[in-house]
Amino acid sequence: MRKYVTYTRVSTKDQGRSGLGLEAQQRDIQLFLDNYSEVPWEIVGEFQDVQSGGDDDRPQLRAALEQCRRIGAELLVAKLDRLSRKVSFIAQLMDDPKLRLRVATMPQADKFQLHIYAALAEQERDFISARTKAALKAAKARGRALGGLRDTTMKRNAAIQQKAVTEAKTLLHIIAPMRDAGKTLAAIADALDKMQVSTSRGGKWTAKQVSRVIGRAGQLE
Incomplete structure (x- = not known):
């Protein structure tokens, strides 16, 4: 065996x-x-x-x-x-x-x-790290404020985020009983599709989207 x-x-x-x-x-x-x-x-x-x-x-x-x-x-x-x-x-x-x-x-x-495969994966991670550092250095040299967003953009993003969190809270009433019953994220996604519950963009549900809804709903707790 x-x-x-x-x-x-x-x-x-x-x-x-x-x-x-x-x-x-x-x-x-x-x-x-x-x-x-x-x-x-x-x-x-x-x-x-x-x-x-x-x-x-x-x-x-x-x-x-x-x-x-x-x-x-x-x-x-x-x-x-x-x-x-x-x-x-x-x-x-x-x-x-x-x-x-x-x-x-x-x-x-x-x-x-x-x-x-391990050697190639390590080489790729090293290259990505070097590329990120080079991009940050170039942006700083051009005088850009790193990590900042304009106030209007930040407010718009905050509004979008709040809307998503509120929608997630509503969906949690459907998702929570299935999660508590031990269903996997994939099984919950399949059930939502069968119930014709739409995603925020009107597409099909995936396990990742279900996980994201659970995480967003938690922000209101």
Whole structure:
């Protein structure tokens, strides 16, 4: 039987409390198990950290790795960046003869491919950081006031935000009972569409939009 230890991670305590990000990771892991894993399979451990991916000293990750090494299970993560954002750390794990790593969103990837992907992702993050710093420096050189908006723009944005929060409060009366009943964000979105409840822009509901409504409604509490 194929044995797995699953590991999920979010970056902030707010994400950890709300489930944002965790639900998507759990969904991807389940998709892998249902469609790509050898059968039969068994999840023998589940670990979760609420901590930055730049910090590789995470207690739940340590525990997950220890269990994998001890019983010969594979470490299963939804995405490679949930494990770490550092290519050096990922490379160290892949070099461990007692550890096997599986990434749900790249079900056929071998160690070499995962290493290349981690290196490219790290390079992209470095480039984005450098580009952002260069843009801020150029704007400052042109004498622009960084981070400021004109009063009229700020007032208009505030009015739009207040309208969205008020609408969210009304929608929460429909969403809250489904959420309290344990329905997922995706299931709630599907139910709203079936009830022909319109989004603010008249489109179809998504799990992300449902989450946004719940967050906005909370601003009035």
